[in-house]
Amino acid sequence: MDNLLGDYLRARRQLVSPEDVGLPAGGRRRVRGLRREELALLAGISSDYYMRLEQDRDQNPSAQVLDALARVLGLDDDATNHLHSLTAPAPAATTAVGPAPVVPPSIAELIGTWPATPAYVQDRLTNVLAANAIATALSPRYAPGHNLLREVFLDPAEQDFRVDWDEMTADGVGGLRASLGRDVGDPAATELVTELSAKSERFHELRSRHDIKPRTGHLARFRHPAAGPLDLHSDKLTLPGPDALSLVVFHAVPGSRHAETLASLANLVDSN
The missing domain is CATH 3.30.450.180 (Beta-Lactamase)
Known part of the structure; x- marks a missing residue:
């Protein structure tokens, strides 16, 4: 099963440098961007809870948690709305090819x-x-x-x-x-x-x-x-x-x- 929320959080976390959010670079880092615990701290949630979100072990975060993560990740309104949408019920899966679109x-x-x-x-x-x-x-x-x-x-x-x-x-x-x-x-x-x-x-x-x-x-x-x-x-x-x-x-x-x-x-x- 696709881990849409976790994949999105991980990708966006890797694009934020410590300096972007007021943290010291801290010498050599083994990961790109923010560490999980750094993002969790800045968003005001526990590291364990954030880990569950990224690993698809919790698919029902509150709107407040998502907004806090979006703020730290520097997401604009469109990206924040997308983040919220990733926790909504998934559309029914289909492998069928539908009819071709028709231009009016x-x-x-x-x-x-x-x-x-x-x-x-x-x-x-x-x-x-x-x-x-x-x-x-x-x-x-x-x-x-x-x-x-x-x-x-x-x-x-x-x-x-x-x-x-x-x-x-x-x-x-x-x-x-x-x-x-x-x-x-x-x-x-x-x-x-x-x-x-x-x-x-x-x-x-x-x-x-x-x-x-x-x-x-x-x-x-x-x-x-x-x-x-x-x-x-x-x-x-x-x-x-x-x-x-x-x-x-x-x-x-x-x-x-x-x-x-x-x-x-x-x-x-x-x-x-």
Whole structure:
């Protein structure tokens, strides 16, 4: 059985140095980050009780205990909420593959009417399900059938295409963990994580941090092979429905050089 709470506490504990919480470094240390007893002391709980939490021998800590641990670990609101969620009842395990998500026809029609606004629809695993012409002109990897996490970690061309590749990969792994939460039994998610962990050292390293980074919007910086440098604001909007789909829309600052570049790319699409 997965020890979600213990794995998360251990991973986050290893990322906090003694100096971060006002403790002396104390010479050579055999463990990375805080010792269990140091975290327990700072959180106001016994070392034995903390040990039981990390070893999955107590799965019902109080909200006050979790908040105290989150404070010492320096967790933000999203990560603290995730910590609390790890003590909630686990969703029913399943090995069955459900029906493929369906993009609402009205959404597909809508983004198709946007000639100069790149947009696509993805599921919670970053599988692209629908995209308009300007999105696929921005990158062929935004075409339906591609998985963006797989592309960004396994396609070397992505490191050249994305100026902010390091930040994007970190946010992508944190976003995946946030979207899955306790649902670790999804066969498709398990397959994707297993593949990327085996093939990408970067993914394996980031996954071991247990970062939680829900993403709603950011600045995406591209090196387009034809159009050149292109900085676009990216916003992710959750679509209603049971399939946890998101609409991702790009836009440039009006009047900027990047807006002119995006318009030129749109004209190139029209001419074809």
